[in-house]
Amino acid sequence: MSGVSLEVSDLTVHYRTLRGDVHALEGVGFTMADGEIMGLVGESGSGKSTLGKSLIRMDSRMRHVRGTVRLDGEELPIGDQAAMTPFRYHRVSLIPQYSMSALNPTRRIGRMIDELLESRGVRPASVRAELLRRLDLVGLSGQVLRRYPIELSGGMKQRVVMVLSTLLDPSLLIADEVTSALDVSTQRAVAQTLVEFRDRGYLAGMIFVSHDISLVNQIADTIMVMYAGKPVEKGTAEAVVNGPRHPYTRMLISSLPEVGVTHAERRLEGIPGSPPGLLDPPRGCRFRERCPLAFDKCDQEPPFVEVDRGHWAACWKAG
Amino acid sequence: MWRYFGRKLFVYALTFFVAVTINWMIPRFMPGDPVRSMLARASVGNAEALEAMRAYYSSLFGLDLPVWQQYLNFWGSLLRGDLGTSVWLFPTPVSEVILGAVPYTLGLLVPAILLSWIAGNKFGAFAARGRWLDNTVLPVGYLLTATPYMWLGILLAWSLGIVAGIFPTAGAYGFALQPSLSWAFVSSLVLHWFLPFLSLFLVAFGGWAIGMRNMIIYELEADYSSYLEALGAPRRLVRRYAFRNALLPQLTGLALQLGTIVAGALLTEIVFSYPGLGNLILEALNNRDFFLLQGAFLFIVLGVLIANFVIDVVYVLVDPRVRVQMQGGAA
Numbered sequence: 079m080s081g082v083s084l085e086v087s088d089l090t091v092h093y094r095t096l097r098g099d100v101h102a103l104e105g106v107g108f109t110m111a112d113g114e115i116m117g118l119v120g121e122s123g124s125g126k127s128t129l130g131k132s133l134i135r136m137d138s139r140m141r142h143v144r145g146t147v148r149l150d151g152e153e154l155p156i157g158d159q160a161a162m163t164p165f166r167y168h169r170v171s172l173i174p175q176y177s178m179s180a181l182n183p184t185r186r187i188g189r190m191i192d193e194l195l196e197s198r199g200v201r202p203a204s205v206r207a208e209l210l211r212r213l214d215l216v217g218l219s220g221q222v223l224r225r226y227p228i229e230l231s232g233g234m235k236q237r238v239v240m241v242l243s244t245l246l247d248p249s250l251l252i253a254d255e256v257t258s259a260l261d262v263s264t265q266r267a268v269a270q271t272l273v274e275f276r277d278r279g280y281l282a283g284m285i286f287v288s289h290d291i292s293l294v295n296q297i298a299d300t301i302m303v304m305y306a307g308k309p310v311e312k313g314t315a316e317a318v319v320n321g322p323r324h325p326y327t328r329m330l331i332s333s334l335p336e337v338g339v340t341h342a343e344r345r346l347e348g349i350p351g352s353p354p355g356l357l358d359p360p361r362g363c364r365f366r367e368r369c370p371l372a373f374d375k376c377d378q379e380p381p382f383v384e385v386d387r388g389h390w391a392a393c394w395k396a397g
Numbered sequence: 398m399w400r401y402f403g404r405k406l407f408v409y410a411l412t413f414f415v416a417v418t419i420n421w422m423i424p425r426f427m428p429g430d431p432v433r434s435m436l437a438r439a440s441v442g443n444a445e446a447l448e449a450m451r452a453y454y455s456s457l458f459g460l461d462l463p464v465w466q467q468y469l470n471f472w473g474s475l476l477r478g479d480l481g482t483s484v485w486l487f488p489t490p491v492s493e494v495i496l497g498a499v500p501y502t503l504g505l506l507v508p509a510i511l512l513s514w515i516a517g518n519k520f521g522a523f524a525a526r527g528r529w530l531d532n533t534v535l536p537v538g539y540l541l542t543a544t545p546y547m548w549l550g551i552l553l554a555w556s557l558g559i560v561a562g563i564f565p566t567a568g569a570y571g572f573a574l575q576p577s578l579s580w581a582f583v584s585s586l587v588l589h590w591f592l593p594f595l596s597l598f599l600v601a602f603g604g605w606a607i608g609m610r611n612m613i614i615y616e617l618e619a620d621y622s623s624y625l626e627a628l629g630a631p632r633r634l635v636r637r638y639a640f641r642n643a644l645l646p647q648l649t650g651l652a653l654q655l656g657t658i659v660a661g662a663l664l665t666e667i668v669f670s671y672p673g674l675g676n677l678i679l680e681a682l683n684n685r686d687f688f689l690l691q692g693a694f695l696f697i698v699l700g701v702l703i704a705n706f707v708i709d710v711v712y713v714l715v716d717p718r719v720r721v722q723m724q725g726g727a728a
Binding site: 134135164165166167172179180181183184197198229239 | 627628630642
């Protein structure tokens with residue numbers, strides 16, 4: 079790992095709703111090194127998918143309020159759909175949550191890929207050999223290109239999408255909950271394929287969005303934990319899992335089941351309470367209401383600071 | 398593949414059989430006696446002569462036989478292509494009367510159905526793009542589909558025909574003309590054709606436009622559209638895929654709507670006194686002309702069944718999902 083490839087600072091994104099703006103991302107700032115696989119974890123509504131989407135394509139309800147994103151030193155115009163288009167696919171790519179239904183059902187897969195490539199200014203013939211090689215790598219024959227999506231199993235479709243999304247060797251790949259719909263053994267295989275893609279240089283860096291912290295731990299170099307629209311902790315996977323600094327991360331990890339422990343002996347603990355509404359988020363630390371360590375100073379917003387080498391946390395008590 | 402079409406053909410054959418049977422039954426169990434109405438037309442005073450004529454006509458039309466035999470005879474002559482003799486236009490054969498009317502009905506229906514389907518789909522897809530268009534297309538479309546064919550026909554005849562005086566409101570061509578390939582005749586034919594066509598076109602157009610507008614919005618929000626957009630595919634490509642996929646349910650809709658459109662054409666023909674099958678049916682009813690009525694319905698049933706079959710075939714050609722399922726089913 080060398081140099082900084084992705085640099086996000088003060089990124090704030092709101093969702094427009096009829097009842098007002100939902101503050102889905104508030105002042106998010108972090109960096110990713112070249113070649114880094116960052117696991118992005120958090121519960122539903124923590125803003126992890128919103129962050130992933132913001133980096134490639136905001137939907138019509140999302141509004142870029144402030145903040146910048148730099149990829150390899152170049153600023154991404156994330157709030158501007160048209161200006162962002164040249165970066166999409168070539169530089170930033172996405173493996174969506176819905177891989178099973180991501181392919182047009184009425185086009186042969188090969189033809190759809192050709193049409194997509196042509197529309198992005200790539201001559202299909204020039205990447206044909208590479209496409210076949212990568213399909214082979216994930217265990218698919220070139221035959222799939224002549225088929226319709228309905229003729230493939232769910233796992234095959236997922237692999238096609240993985241190859242298609244990374245075909246142009248993007249600098250940043252966003253893998254958004256790619257394993258959510260899979261069974262446990264396939265989850266691991268998919269995650270490891272993505273690591274292999276990185277090792278072969280098919281992608282320079284990846285944000286692996288997931289709510290499954292144990293899966294993330296197996297493949298990610300670093301982990302960033304989000305809570306209520308803000309990052310609360312980021313560090314190497316090892317440091318975050320074994321020595322979490324933020325109380326939320328600690329509670330999250332202690333609520334995971336452990337191998338060999340029967341739950342008759344020790345009840346699984348959840349985190350009491352629920353996250354704050356983001357229509358009108360509370361001042362100060364957003365975890366304060368549920369935090370056993372909360373004290374007066376938590377009225378003020380804790381900064382996201384480096385508490386150890388390469389380990390950041392946003393908690394007054396973490397330092 | 399062949400098993401699929403075999404099954405389809407069987408269902409169509411069954412439908413045809415049932416439809417023709419019902420079609421045979423309805424006029425016979427309707428009140429009114431065709432022979433009596435023919436005798437009344439002849440206005441013969443002599444009771445003996447009247448009885449002789451009744452016997453002659455009854456045996457001529459086969460009405461003196463038991464009902465089941467009439468039914469069997471009906472199928473027998475149907476298969477020989479003999480639809481009987483018209484009572485109203487006695488002694489012209491029914492097939493001749495109908496063949497004279499069918500071109501007018503087809504000339505009205507085929508362009509109205511196809512053009513409204515194509516234009517409605519294009520326009521609905523186009524409207525789903527813009528806010529302003531969307532807000533006008535929806536209410537206008539609902540208004541058009543909800544309009545009964547004949548009411549719109551009367552409205553058009555009154556406004557464009559009588560008030561504005563642009564188009565004639567009755568007949569297929571000017572009363573002073575004889576069918577020929579002259580410029581005067583053809584232009585008169587087109588002028589007379591336009592209003593009935595327009596009323597059919599407009600009603601169907603509204604329905605297709607609304608259907609397409611809703612379908613394409615659904616397709617544009619489908620996962621494959623989002624994925625393409627995330628990978629920066631241009632709007633044109635995403636729209637093209639969405640349009641094509643949204644057309645498939647519209648094709649099914651067309652198959653379902655055919656019957657309604659044909660019925661609408663019949664009413665429209667009556668409003669505009671257009672000499673097609675619709676007008677023929679009205680005359681046949683007024684004259685208790687069983688055979689003509691049967692013949693006309695037979696043609697309508699045949700037309701709807703053939704059109705549905707064509708749509709079935711087209712559907713298989715355009716939707717790989719149906720094709721794949723068929724291959725899976727045959728294997």
